[in-house]
Amino acid sequence: MVRHKRAKYMTTDTPTNTSPLLQVRDLRTSFITPQGKIPAVNGISFDVNHGETLGLVGESGCGKSVSALSIMRLVPNPPGVIESGEVLFEGVDLLKISNKEMQSVRGAGIGMIFQEPMSSLNPVLTIGRQITEPLGVHLGLSGVAAENRAAELLEMVGIADSRRRLGDHPHQLSGGQRQRVMIAIGLSCEPKLLIADEATTALDVTIQAQILELMKNLTSQLGTSLLIITHNLGIIARYADRLNVMYAGKIRESGTAEQVYLRPSHPYTIGLLNSVPRLDRPLSERLDPIEGEIPDPLNLPMGCAFRPRCRWVTEQCKVAEPVLGQIAGRQSVACYESKAVSGSVGITLQ
């Protein structure tokens, strides 16, 4: 079924001597609107190592999807512009290569799965045609060979009677099955990195669990790295080795899942964790939400963008935006007050 089993390169805990698969350096992507420039991604840097699962979490408008689109060079232009930064994939800067070279990276090097399986599949083409297309483009498979491989892929993602299903159109499949097809297409050319952008958000919880387990199992079998983008803190806790928390275009906290969930050290991370009703804890009378709303991206506050909603705000926060700094092991936080914030967690968490 799986033709080339790739060796697992490393575990996430050991510092590596192999370089990361993907290195994003100071990436900035903006949208030019009649009202002004919106800095959707405002200087983010992170790595994805071989075989690891990285989570990118944040609320709507924080820039997590635009980050993924920028890596794939799929930001609609106009109005979007990737202004600066580097996206090094296996050492090659994807922002510097030609469109043609980029096309061979998409699908073969990096696969991507989007939220809406209905709108990412072409409604007038059969499932078979849509799976064989990347096989032809990237692997040069055609005819019977491509069809065999497509049937194999459908089976791999758990669609029974795969031969016959190749002739189906997207509307003949359920939402969960469509997302399975998207995973089959995403993994068809055995990319080294799979980006899943809110891939299970539109699905029911029991189907969501099926799809996530499938994605996690397949990527670990194939040794594929996984970048999960979601607003769901639970999904990241279950599946990601490390995570980045984004707010207003920047990474505010990053670390291993244990570090960030058990010892959150940015006020926004703590606010997020206290906002969700939690099944893993005794019932609380009231939630403790973050006050206020996400700032207008056209009119970000001076200094730290989270300042207007922050309980730990000081004078310093108004002057300049704090930069991401290491606080322990692999955990980094962009907050002047991170020591005080981190110390307060015992009261609010656990």
Place this chain on the structure above:
Amino acid sequence: MTVTPTASDRAVASDSEKSESDVLLSVRDLKVHFPIKRGFLVQREVASVKAVDGISFDIRPGETLGLVGESGSGKTTAAKAVIQLNRPGSGSVKFEGQELVGLSTSAMRPVRRKIGMVFQDPYGSLNPRMRAGDIIGEPLKVHGLAESQVDYRRQVSSLFSTVGLSPAMSERYPNEFSGGQRQRLGVARAIAAKPSLLILDEAVSALDVSIQAQILNLLQDLQEQYNLAFLFIAHDLSVVRHISHRVAVMYLGKIVETADSKDLYERPLHPYTKALLSAIPTPNPIHERSRERIILRGDLPSPLSPPPGCGFSTRCPIAADMCSATVPELRTLAPNQQAACLLAGSVE
């Protein structure tokens, strides 16, 4: 009828209701079937979708019943049938002792004043061409609840403050509000006519978590202040646990388990409830890694051709032969806890 929206007025009103009957809304064996018709000139009914297939529940004043289930389970259809937006095929819906099934549209109007609704989509459920103040004030006009223009304006601005918006925003249009603020407008409109029951259909599902928490707190405050009862429909079980006193789990048009919120989450009895609870990832990596998870096979069966016997038997991890032969009825397996499963054992 006084028009001052004070807590004392509502308390008096709800006290008199309590003396009549302890139950605010009582639904019995409610069925909503949608016919499927074929034919061009002469249409014949060839089948029917049993969207809601015989459900029963009660809601007491000031209580929240959470109705959970996945898409297509019939929870929204059930809510619409309660307020007679979908005419039920059979069954009974009693609100404050009055039978609603079979009431004419005009006879329903005074009842609708007492049942407010909040919808999922804060963008689609507000008229983009009306000012916020007019949207919130419309129920007051429709039901004639304002004595004068001055009184109307006073009530509208008090509603704005109640839901945490500035009364100065009443001149704005919906597009000038954020998603969270729009849902506050939706809540203000729903409570404008001083209802005793709010139907909240996925009211917080579309909101970001930090905003969702704000709206949940607002709803709990309103419930306490006005002794409001909620029919809270959602697919998110962690949100339902937080806000509900009792919970009913729906699958394919039927209630498969109902219990006090605490019992349902601590000790689910139906295999579907167990699977639903285990499918929800919690924001705690240590808890996640140690937790047993039940991954259900397959999809929800089509409500057009539900499986014979127990509707859940096709996906059930413990299904036996008898499950595809007998339709399980809700059985009381523990105090205040009922499950419709042939194999679920009772709890002492």
